[in-house]
Amino acid sequence: MATDRKRVSAVNSTSSSLELPMDNYSQSSQADLKPRKPRVYRSKVFIIAVSFSSVLLLIMISAFAVHYTVGFPSSSLPNGGEKDALTMALPPEQRVWVEEGISELRNAVERKDNKRRAKNVILFVGDGMGPNTVTAARIMGFKEEGLMSWEKFPDMGLLKTYCANKQVPDSFSTATALFSGVKVNYETGGVDSSVPLGDCAASLNPDRHVQSILKMAQDDGKLTGFVTNTRVTHATPAALYAHTPDRRWECEQKMPAAATVEGCRDIARQLIEEPTGQKINVIMGGGRQMLVSNVTDSEADPIDTWSCKSNDGRDLIQQWANIKAANNEAAVVVQNSGELDAINAQDTDYVLGIFANGHLKYEHERDTSPSGMPSLKQMTLKALQVLRSKNQGFLLVVEGGMIDQAHHRGTARKALNEVLAFNDAINATLQALGNDLQDTLVIVTADHSHTLTINGHASKGSNIFGVAGNSKTEGTPYTTLTYGTTYQGFQPDANGLRKDPTLEDTNDWEYMQQGAINTDENYHGGSDVTIHAVGAMSYLFHGVHEQSYVAHAITYALRIGRFRDSSIAESLADLLPL
Ligand SMILES: *[C@@H]1O[C@H](CO)[C@@H](O)[C@H](O)[C@H]1NC(C)=O
Ligand SMILES: *[C@@H]1O[C@H](CO)[C@@H](O)[C@H](O)[C@H]1NC(C)=O
Ligand SMILES: [Zn+2]
Numbered sequence: 001m002a003t004d005r006k007r008v009s010a011v012n013s014t015s016s017s018l019e020l021p022m023d024n025y026s027q028s029s030q031a032d033l034k035p036r037k038p039r040v041y042r043s044k045v046f047i048i049a050v051s052f053s054s055v056l057l058l059i060m061i062s063a064f065a066v067h068y069t070v071g072f073p074s075s076s077l078p079n080g081g082e083k084d085a086l087t088m089a090l091p092p093e094q095r096v097w098v099e100e101g102i103s104e105l106r107n108a109v110e111r112k113d114n115k116r117r118a119k120n121v122i123l124f125v126g127d128g129m130g131p132n133t134v135t136a137a138r139i140m141g142f143k144e145e146g147l148m149s150w151e152k153f154p155d156m157g158l159l160k161t162y163c164a165n166k167q168v169p170d171s172f173s174t175a176t177a178l179f180s181g182v183k184v185n186y187e188t189g190g191v192d193s194s195v196p197l198g199d200c201a202a203s204l205n206p207d208r209h210v211q212s213i214l215k216m217a218q219d220d221g222k223l224t225g226f227v228t229n230t231r232v233t234h235a236t237p238a239a240l241y242a243h244t245p246d247r248r249w250e251c252e253q254k255m256p257a258a259a260t261v262e263g264c265r266d267i268a269r270q271l272i273e274e275p276t277g278q279k280i281n282v283i284m285g286g287g288r289q290m291l292v293s294n295v296t297d298s299e300a301d302p303i304d305t306w307s308c309k310s311n312d313g314r315d316l317i318q319q320w321a322n323i324k325a326a327n328n329e330a331a332v333v334v335q336n337s338g339e340l341d342a343i344n345a346q347d348t349d350y351v352l353g354i355f356a357n358g359h360l361k362y363e364h365e366r367d368t369s370p371s372g373m374p375s376l377k378q379m380t381l382k383a384l385q386v387l388r389s390k391n392q393g394f395l396l397v398v399e400g401g402m403i404d405q406a407h408h409r410g411t412a413r414k415a416l417n418e419v420l421a422f423n424d425a426i427n428a429t430l431q432a433l434g435n436d437l438q439d440t441l442v443i444v445t446a447d448h449s450h451t452l453t454i455n456g457h458a459s460k461g462s463n464i465f466g467v468a469g470n471s472k473t474e475g476t477p478y479t480t481l482t483y484g485t486t487y488q489g490f491q492p493d494a495n496g497l498r499k500d501p502t503l504e505d506t507n508d509w510e511y512m513q514q515g516a517i518n519t520d521e522n523y524h525g526g527s528d529v530t531i532h533a534v535g536a537m538s539y540l541f542h543g544v545h546e547q548s549y550v551a552h553a554i555t556y557a558l559r560i561g562r563f564r565d566s567s568i569a570e571s572l573a574d575l576l577p578l
Contacts, residue, residue, distance in 0.1 A: 077102060077105060077106055077109060078102065079106070087099055087102075107154075111154050113539040114438070114535060114536050114537065114538060114539070115537065115539070116438060116439055116536045116537070117439075117537070117557070117559055118440065118441040118535070118536035118537050118557040119393040119439040119440065119536070119558075120222075120387075120388075120393055120394050120395070120396075120436070120439065120440040120441070121213075121217075121394075121395050121396070121440070121441045121442075121443070121557065121558060122384075122395075122397075122398065122429060122440065122441070122442045122443070123213075123395075123396070123397045123398070123443045123445075123550075123554070124150070124398045124399075124400070124422070124425070124426055124429075124442070124443065124444040124445070125175070125236060125397065125399045125400070125446065126399075126400045126445070126446045126447075127171055127230070127236055127400060127401045127402075127403055127404035127405075127446070127447055128171075128403050128404030128407050128408075128415075128446065128448060128449070128450045128524065129400070129403050129404075129419060129422070129446035129449075129529065130446060130448070130449025130450050130452065130525055130527050130529055131449070131528075131529065131530060132449075132450075132452045132453060132527075133403065133407070133415060133416065133419060133446075133449075133452050134148065134151075134419065135454060136416055136452065136454055136464050136481060137415075137416040137417075137419035137420055137423075138151075139464045140416045140417075140420065140464050140465075141416075141419075141423065143461065144460055144461070148419075148423050148426075149423055149430060150423075150426055150532045150534075153442075153444070153533055153538065154533075154534060154538060155532070155533045155534070155538040155540075155542055156530055156531060156532045156533070156541065157530070157531050157541045157542050157543050157544060157545050158528040158529070158530060158531070158543075158544045158545070159445060159446075159529050159530075159531050159544075159545055159546070159549075159550070160528055160544065160545070160546055160547060161174055161447070161528065161529055161547050162183075162526070163184060163185065163186055164183045164184050164185050164186075164193035165185050165186055166186045167526050168523070168524050168526035169186060169447075169448050169524065170186055170187050170235065170247070170448075170524065171247075171404065171447050171448065172188060172235035172236075172238065172239060172247040173185060173186055173187065173188060173189065174447040174448050174547060175189060175235060175236045175237075175238075175240075175447055176188075176189045176190060176210065176239045177547040177548040177550075177551070178239075178445070178447060178547055178548075178550045179212040179213050179214065179239050179240055179397070179551055180210035180211060180212045180213070180239070180548075180551055181210070181548045181549075181550075181552045181555075182210045182548055182551075183546070183547070183548050185197055187248075188203075188244070188245050188246065188247070189235065189238055189239040189242060189243075189244055189247060190209060190210060190212070190238075190239060190241075190242050190243035190244060191203045191208050191209060191210065191243050191244070191245060192209075192210055194208055195208055195245050197246060198245055198246045198256075198259075199245050200245060200258070200259035200262045200263075200264040201262055202245065203243060203245035203264065204262070204263060204264065210243075211561070212239065212240050212241065212276075212551075213240075213395060213551050213554050213555060213558075213560075213561070214226070214240040214241060214276065214280070214395060214397070215241075215276045216555055216560045216561035216564075217393075217394075217395040217558065217560055218276065218279045218280075219560070219561075219564075220393075220558070220560040220561075220564060221392060221393075222392060222393040222395055222558070222560070223281045223282075223386075223387045223390055223393070223394040223395075224280050224282075224387075224394065224395050225280060225281050225282025225283070225284075225351075225386070225387055225394070225395075225396050225397075226240055226280065226282070226283065226284070226285075226397040226398070226399070227282070227284045227285065227376070227379045227380050227396070227397070227398045227399070228284070228285040228286075228398070228399040229285065229286070229360040229376050229379075229399070229401050229402050230285060230286060230360070230401030230402065230405070231250065231285060231286045231290060231304075231307070231356075231358060231359060232271065232283055232284070232285040232286065232290075232291075232354065233250040233251070233268050233271060233287045233290045233291075234250070234285075234287065234359075234401065235247045236399045236401060236447060237285065237397070237399060238250075238270075238271075240280075240397060241271055241274065241276045241277045241280065242267045242270040242271070242274075242277075243270070244264075244267055245264075247267075248308065249264070249266050249308075250266060250267045250268060250287070250290045250307060250308040251266050251267070251268050251289070251290040251291075251308040251309065251310040252266050252269075252308075252310060252311075252312050252314075253308050253310055253312075254266075254307075254308040266290075266308075267290070268287070268291050268310070268314075269314075271283070271316075272291070272319055272320050272323075273316075273319075278323065280350075281349060281351070281386065281387060281394075282351045282353075282383040282386055282387060282396070283351065283352050283353065284340075284353035284355070284382075284383060285353070285354070285355070285360070285379075285401075286354065286355055286356035286357065286359050286360045286373075287354065287356070287357075287358070287359075288317070288335075288354045288356065288357045289304065289307075289308070289309045289310060289357045289358060290308055290309075291310070291314070291315075291316040291317050291354060292310065292314065292315050292316065292317055293310045293312055293313050293314050293315070294311070294313075295309075295357050300367060300372075301356055301357050301373075302357065302358065303357045304357065304358025304359065307358065317333060317352065317354060320333070320352050321333050321352070324350055329349055330347055330349040330350065331348070331349065331350035331351070331352070332348055332350070332351055332352075333351075333353075333354070334351065334352075334353045334355075335354055335355060336355060336370065336371050336372065336374075337355075337368070337369070337370050337372050337373060337374040337378065338369075338370025338371060340353055340355075340374050340378060340382055341370070341374075341378070343382060343385075343386070345382065345385035345386045346389045348386055349386075349390075351382075351383070353374075353379065355373045355374060356373055359401065359402065359405060360373045360374075360402070361373055362402055362414055362417070362418065363402070363417060363418060363420075363421040364414070365509075375424070375425075376398070376400060376421050376422060376424070376425040377421070377424045377425040377428050379425075380396075380398050380425045380429055381428055381429070381432060383396055383398075384396065384429060384432055384433075388436075395554075395558070398425060398429075400418060400419070400421065400422030400425070402414075402418040403415050403418040403419055403422065404450070405418075407450040407452065407522055408521045408522050409487070409521065409522070410483055410487055410488055410512035410513060410521070410522045411509065411510060411511065411512055411513075412452060412465070412481045412511075412513050413465055413507070413508075413509055413511065414509055415450075415452070416464070426442075426444060429442070430442065430534075433535075437535040437536075438535070440535045440536060441533065441534075441535045441536045441537050441538060441554070441557050441558075442533065442534050442535050442538075443532070443533045443538075443541070443550070444531070444532045444533075445529060445530065445532070445550065446529035446530070447529070447547075448525070448526075448529065449524065449525035449526065449527040449528070449529055450483075450522065450524060450525045451483050451484030451515075451522060451523065451524075451525040452481060452482075452483060452513075452525070453481070453482050453483070453484065454481060455468050455478060455479070455480055455481070455482060456468060456469075457469065458480050463507070464480055465480070465481065465506050465507045465511070466479065466480060466506065467479055467480070467501065467502060468480040471498075474497060474498060476498055476499075476500050477500055477501060477502050478498075478501065478514070479501050479506050479514065481513050482513050482514050482515055482516070483513055483514075483515035483516075483522045484515060484516050484517065484522075484523075484525065485515055485516070485517045485519050485521075485522050485523045486512060486513065486514070486515030486517070486518075486519070486521070487512065487518075487519070487521050487522070488512045488513075488514060488515060488518075489514075489515050489516075489517060489519065490514070490515070490516070490517075490518055491514050498514070501513075501514060531550065536557060537553075537556070540553040540556065540557060541553065
């Protein structure tokens with residue numbers, strides 16, 4: 001009932017804001033309505049003037065219509081032989097850029113907005129993938145001239161990532177903005193900014209819960225899923241299904257006893273025991289140590305000693321399988337790459353894939369055999385198969401989560417390599433979608449930035465992990481990539497001067513770039529992040545947006561949640577007009 005009332009008042013406020021200028025207009029025109037002398041209407045001059053104006057008006061309207069439909073025709077851009085003729089006279093140093101410019105211009109002129117309502121949405125989130133990270137990864141993978149698969153998308157914008165109480169946010173608050181459309185406090189998720197960090201009692205108030213696009217998609221009968229190479233209970237995925245005042249509460253062991261007594265549930269339990277979590281069709285990632293007590297530690301699958309580790313005797317993986325069996329649902333649990341590949345998507349409605357105790361291994365150190373952990377691309381393609389096979393429409397969220405992990409350790413090569421693995425997952429997804437892009441919206445963005453810097457002025461084509469030059473004041477070499485904050489910090493030598501980075505192998509996976517400020521790890525950066533979109537309704541991403549806009553644009557594109565009542569969506573379309 002409450003929702004209905006809100007809808008009605010939204011419609012009223014829309015129409016009243018429309019009426020306002022019309023009232024003003026009719027008032028002023030009434031003031032003009034003085035009785036005139038009827039003779040004027042019969043005068044020849046008047047008739048001629050009216051006829052002339054009508055003809056003029058007709059010409060103007062036709063000209064406008066022609067101009068509008070024809071626009072600036074792309075045929076006025078040179079193509080093929082014409083282009084050759086035009087650019088032939090140019091020296092090669094100029095021709096290459098003129099040709100490049102014309103081909104980019106052609107893409108820009110031929111852009112057509114796909115305004116079809118989206119049936120499916122795939123949202124890719126590169127955790128900590130700020131603009132400098134993308135540029136550096138692009139140079140690493142495709143040289144200066146190359147592009148990531150998402151950098152060819154027709155629409156893009158910027159997102160402002162600050163959260164409710166910090167200039168530079170964490171992943172839980174930003175994921176909540178992205179997925180639920182509301183900016184919230186640092187390190188909290190699924191609860192609005194009235195809930196302070198760690199306040200269990202405040203977080204239990206259902207009025208303070210914000211609803212994610214995943215839940216709204218479920219309410220509309222769509223299939224839902226998420227894939228991450230971090231723990232399934234980690235900040236980014238948790239914002240899809242949990243309402244928690246502290247991201248550290250992934251399992252019971254990191255929760256204060258008082259919070260447990262007050263009735264707060266850890267994130268792993270929310271995933272397996274709450275309705276939203278239970279309805280998720282595809283769950284893939286790591287985090288076994290949150291779901292199962294007393295997991296075994298090994299070199300191949302180490303226990304994460306930084307995070308929570310369950311010790312209350314739970315086996316939430318078994319519990320998940322039992323619930324699915326009791327409901328007679330086609331569900332499968334998979335725990336390595338081979339088992340994942342063996343899933344028959346057509347016959348499967350639910351997948352719980354838990355591939356590691358903690359996060360999955362970095363792409364470069366992953367065991368690629370069937371008993372090892374799957375790649376982000378492997379998980380994404382299988383998730384897509386399962387979600388597409390039912391033809392109900394779906395929402396899939398894919399997190400490239402290890403970019404951020406590597407940046408926190410200050411190891412840029414690992415971070416950039418994870419961006420390339422993220423790119424592989426996206427490239428393969430686009431190829432798998434083919435013509436389905438007509439009614440699928442694909443979005444690629446990041447949750448927040450990092451402090452990676454690209455220093456001047458290495459030669460074009462240089463190794464991005466190499467030395468850019470020698471300091472003009474100290475004479476000491478410096479690398480192209482450095483961080484603002486990092487564990488290794490300033491790295492002074494015996495004389496208190498900055499250490500020569502070439503004393504180490506700057507190409508090593510473990511090499512930590514130097515940084516301006518010494519601290520316990522590299523912190524997040526506060527720059528905007530880019531958002532790129534292709535497919536149905538991709539034109540909604542255009543300009544500088546609040547990060548929270550993304551959830552609203554997705555629900556509008558899918559006509560779910562607030563926009564489920566199509567009359568509101570349509571009246572908004574008339575108003576804008578879209
Ligand atoms: C995408 O995949 C295709 C086919 O494997 C490959 O040729 C292309 O270089 C890839 N593009 C990017 C940007 O990764
Ligand atoms: C294993 O789990 C039980 C609860 O079932 C707990 O009491 C015990 O301390 C755990 N053992 C270890 C070694 O963590
Ligand atoms: Zn982070």
